[in-house]
Amino acid sequence: MKTPETLQPLIDDGVIDAVVRPLKSGKEAAVYVVRAGDEVRCAKVYKDMAQRSFKQRVQYQEGRKVRGSREARAIGKATRYGRKQQEAEWKNTEVDALYQLRAAGVRVPEPYGYFHGVLVMELVTDADGHSAPRLGEVELTEAQARAFHRVLVRDVVRMLCSGLIHGDLSEYNVLVGPDGPVVIDFPQVVSAAGNNAARTMLLRDVNNLTASLGRWAPDLLDTWFGEEMWALFEAGALQPDTELSGEFTPDERDVDLDSVRDAINDARELALIRQQGREAQDED
Template sequence: MKTPERIRPLIEEGLIDEVICQLMGGKEAMVYVVRCGENVRCAKVYKEVNRRSFHHSIDYTEGRREKNSRHARAICNGTRFGRKARHDAWQSVEVDTLYRLAAIGVPVPQPYNLFEGVLLMELITGGNGGVAPRLNDLKLTAEQSRDYYCLLVRQIVRMLCIGVIHGDLSPFNVLAGSRGLVIIDLPQAINAAHNNNARSMLLRDVDNLAAYFGRFAPDLLAMDYGSEIWSLYQGGKLHPDVDLTGYIERNRKPANVSGVLRAVDIVLKKEAAWQRYKFEMGRHARRR
């Protein structure tokens, strides 16, 4: 096929010899199958800022720390350079996360190089030697669904143990490879300790998987692994081999609404008194 313009620099650098075909496209990137010497790999071409249909929501980027102070200021000011710096940081997050997850045994594609906005990485193949299908393209038995669900929940636990939440995990972002399930697409991964949306994103990842597998095994819909995992994480009791039940004890005690309202009223009165005090002090200062 015709070589995409964005991949030409990699061919010129000798990183890629040939583009075989387009594999898939998405909101953030186009993916191609490429030949690198004797190896067949995939090249993820991140779309340019003005051509993306998915914008980097503050929900994902909150808490990310930019090491370069100049870049950080530019991102904060929203300049053209800042938008490019944010875009580059979005790409590097995926590469860093892939290495971190591979190091703890989470099945992800192996990254090889990030050059000019193109991520060169392992091509995940299926049992027949062809490109691995996405989980969403499979028709599963109830038993397979239960096995796959438990396996992915275990990977979610492993990820959270090092503070990582996928943030967009679904059957579309899991491949059924010849060696098992492989998690892909991680540029929006978040740091659980620094993002106020961490809990809701974790629950959404788990719920997305439960909804899919629940189509084949309805009993999975009664499980609440997300809340259980987050509760263990908050309590400092989460570890890779933790025993999960899928259930969590709910607090059935009625809320003390009147007590809460009294506390809010006290806080409001204190704030009003403080504002009056500052006003009077300012007025006296002006009279002098």
């Protein structure tokens, strides 16, 4: 295929040798399959702020550390330089998160570097070497659904212990490789300690996974892993290897249990709407 203009500098610098094909284009970035020597990888090209459709950046960016005081002041004043720095910080966030989470044992693609605003990383494949499907695109047995849920909850715990929350986790940000699920897409990653909406986003992430996998293993819908891990996190008692039960007794004076359960149902309906939308796009 013709080399996209954004990837030509990587070829010129010898980072990659060729662009094989487009892989996907989303609200935040376009991803291409590329060749580097004998290896096939993927290159994620982030879209400029004006092109992006993600509309809640401010909420996700709350609590993130900015690299310098000058940059922080400029971002706070929304100057031209500040907006440029904010854009750079947004694009750097996923790169930093991947390295941090790989070191923490979370199943994420291996990053190979960030060049000219492009993230080069591992191409997650299935057992036949083809691009791995999303979790929402595969049929699972009840046992597989429970096993995947166990792995993903453990990864969410490891993220939380690293101070991070995915923030947009669903069956469409999880790929299914030969060894199980791999979590992707981290530009909106949330600071667990510095964001006022951290708990809400964590519960939404876990509820999205529970609703999706609960289609194959309905007993998962009666678990409370998100609430349990957040309570342990707040108490300073959550460790990467903490064994969770999925049981939780909330303080009914402060928690609307019906609303929490409604959130799970809403997540299920949203997943269905997304799937129908993707199917409609495929038909066009």
